[in-house]
Amino acid sequence: MINDRVGLPPRDAYKALLNGKFTPNHTRQVSFGFTSNEVWIALSIRVPTLPLSPTGFNANGDVTLPGVARVLKIDNAWLDTIDIFFFASGELVRKASIGDTQTIGNRIYNSRMPALEHHFPPGITEVLIRVVSADPMTIPVYIGTPAQMEKQALVNAYFYGALYGALIILFVYNVMLFFYLKERRYILYSLYLLAFLLFNFTYTGHGYWWVWGNVPYVQQWLMPALMFCYISAGVTFTISYLDAKVYLPRLYALRSSIYAGLSVLAAIMLVYGSQAFAVMAQLVILTTLSIWMLLIGFFAYKNGNVLAKFFVPAIALGTGGATISSLATWGVIPYSQWAFRGIEIGILCEMSLLSISLGFNFKQVQEAKVSAETSARIDPLTNLYNRRAFTQLVHPLWELGKRNQQSMAVLLIDLDWFKQINDDFGHHVGDKVLEMVAQRIKARVRSSDLLFRWGGEEFLVFLSNADINEALSLAETLRREVAQMIVLKSVKVTMSLGVASSLASNITLEGLIKQADEALYMAKNGGRNCVVAAPMPPTPKH
Numbered sequence: 113m114i115n116d117r118v119g120l121p122p123r124d125a126y127k128a129l130l131n132g133k134f135t136p137n138h139t140r141q142v143s144f145g146f147t148s149n150e151v152w153i154a155l156s157i158r159v160p161t162l163p164l165s166p167t168g169f170n171a172n173g174d175v176t177l178p179g180v181a182r183v184l185k186i187d188n189a190w191l192d193t194i195d196i197f198f199f200a201s202g203e204l205v206r207k208a209s210i211g212d213t214q215t216i217g218n219r220i221y222n223s224r225m226p227a228l229e230h231h232f233p234p235g236i237t238e239v240l241i242r243v244v245s246a247d248p249m250t251i252p253v254y255i256g257t258p259a260q261m262e263k264q265a266l267v268n269a270y271f272y273g274a275l276y277g278a279l280i281i282l283f284v285y286n287v288m289l290f291f292y293l294k295e296r297r298y299i300l301y302s303l304y305l306l307a308f309l310l311f312n313f314t315y316t317g318h319g320y321w322w323v324w325g326n327v328p329y330v331q332q333w334l335m336p337a338l339m340f341c342y343i344s345a346g347v348t349f350t351i352s353y354l355d356a357k358v359y360l361p362r363l364y365a366l367r368s369s370i371y372a373g374l375s376v377l378a379a380i381m382l383v384y385g386s387q388a389f390a391v392m393a394q395l396v397i398l399t400t401l402s403i404w405m406l407l408i409g410f411f412a413y414k415n416g417n418v419l420a421k422f423f424v425p426a427i428a429l430g431t432g433g434a435t436i437s438s439l440a441t442w443g444v445i446p447y448s449q450w451a452f453r454g455i456e457i458g459i460l461c462e463m464s465l466l467s468i469s470l471g472f473n474f475k476q477v478q479e480a481k482v483s484a485e486t487s488a489r490i491d492p493l494t495n496l497y498n499r500r501a502f503t504q505l506v507h508p509l510w511e512l513g514k515r516n517q518q519s520m521a522v523l524l525i526d527l528d529w530f531k532q533i534n535d536d537f538g539h540h541v542g543d544k545v546l547e548m549v550a551q552r553i554k555a556r557v558r559s560s561d562l563l564f565r566w567g568g569e570e571f572l573v574f575l576s577n578a579d580i581n582e583a584l585s586l587a588e589t590l591r592r593e594v595a596q597m598i599v600l601k602s603v604k605v606t607m608s609l610g611v612a613s614s615l616a617s618n619i620t621l622e623g624l625i626k627q628a629d630e631a632l633y634m635a636k637n638g639g640r641n642c643v644v645a646a647p648m649p650p651t652p653k654h
């Protein structure tokens with residue numbers, strides 16, 4: 113390999129090769145970083161002088177030419193210009209151009225990655241490859257039989273099918289969760305995922321191969337543009353996912369500056385118009401972004417964010433995969449297709465883990481919702497239903513009871529001289545009295561009856577299937593039991609009860625409660641610590 117500053121003509125490059133000016137690539141490094149220079153790569157292909165088949169015929173009965181046919185493939189879809197020169201016996205025998213400045217229709221070999229087929233005659237053929245590109249010079253060269261190349265393409269097709277399939281499923285699932293839950297972080301995660309998917313679809317040459325193969329300009333500019341989208345989506349998602357407003361307030365305050373910085377970068381890219389600058393600047397940002405995400409994930413975790421427990425390992429997996437890919441391309445670890453795909457496997461793990469964490473978040477949100485709904489209906493002091501729960505719980509029973517012509521009853525209960533208890537013993541003792549009275553009533557009513565804390569020292573019992581006598585009997589039992597209670601060794605409490613029943617009247621639920629309230633008023637006026645039944649309405653005459 114040589115890094116050529118002057119733009120050698122192919123023959124001079126060939127001479128340089130013969131004069132030992134090329135550096136041998138012992139480490140199998142395939143990455144040469146950013147350079148606007150031409151990078152020359154040389155391969156020596158030696159074919160035995162014997163013809164392939166000693167008979168001169170192959171299995172199909174065709175005449176075999178002496179020599180071998182091989183496919184040469186550069187496994188990178190973003191290199192702009194790739195010129196290949198074949199020298200045999202000191203002569204330039206073939207020149208071919210591949211690379212992504214060529215439209216798909218003009219390609220000489222039908223494959224997603226730039227490739228060509230060449231018939232190598234017996235003897236030595238020197239293959240010189242010249243690459244010029246604004247993108248990182250990653251140049252993995254493969255050479256093999258057409259069958260081997262097809263097999264490799266098939267393995268790749270399965271791999272990307274599985275990768276894109278998995279990412280699309282995660283995308284759709286999270287978009288659906290967003291529409292269901294209306295939580296921003298689901299849609300931001302989906303956009304982050306989509307940005308990676310499109311970015312990958314572009315830089316692996318799938319987009320060029322399937323969609324915009326006739327517009328090389330789109331292919332070259334989409335890469336930096338989508339990388340930019342991926343970075344922006346990553347930043348926005350991280351801020352929202354880690355709930356920066358709560359767990360990282362200082363970062364949250366800076367978020368406008370971060371977004372402004374990204375916009376300035378996009379503007380410079382557009383105005384400056386250099387693809388090389390765009391790619392280089394963003395690769396730097398992409399690396400910084402991973403470290404930044406890891407760091408703030410860690411801080412959010414330290415500040416008590418439960419979701420950061422998933423976030424940090426997820427980003428570590430994505431970054432780890434990307435590191436394996438770069439180490440392999442730089443020859444630090446042995447290069448292989450799988451090592452090169454480290455970034456994709458890492459990101460798939462990252463995305464899956466993030467998706468699981470959002471599922472976990474979904475569960476948390478649901479639980480919080482249920483607990484909020486429950487606590488909205490429960491009185492925290494007595495643990496009884498509050499007045500708010502009344503309509504929700506009693507109305508359906510009331511309607512059903514009416515239809516079945518059942519007798520239903522209401523007991524309205526008010527503690528006597530409760531203000532005095534508070535004044536004499538303190539508010540906390542008053543609370544204890546309320547708690548104990550509530551427990552006592554609860555223990556006595558049937559499970560089909562509903563008990564509410566109706567107001568400060570007022571309770572309501574709804575009996576869904578009881579006539580006036582049953583209701584009065586229960587009321588009297590409750591009155592007696594509470595009157596016998598002694599709270600905190602010295603406090604005695606009594607209560608007054610108003611009872612009303614619905615049978616044989618066209619009364620509404622509100623009307624029934626009003627009747628019970630009037631009965632309670634009578635009980636209070638009648639000296640307290642007693643039960644009064646609301647007067648029964650006259651039976652309609654037929």
Ligand SMILES: Nc1nc2c(ncn2[C@@H]2O[C@H](COP(=O)(O)OP(=O)(O)OP(=O)(O)O)[C@@H](O)[C@H]2O)c(=O)[nH]1
Binds near residue numbers: 529530531541
């Ligand atoms: N400790 C405590 N007191 C409460 C609570 N809710 C309401 N109260 C008190 O209950 C008292 C009710 O007083 P009143 O409406 O005058 O009734 P009362 O003293 O029971 O007199 P009668 O109902 O006429 O027998 C008020 O002093 C309220 O402050 C509570 O949750 N805890």
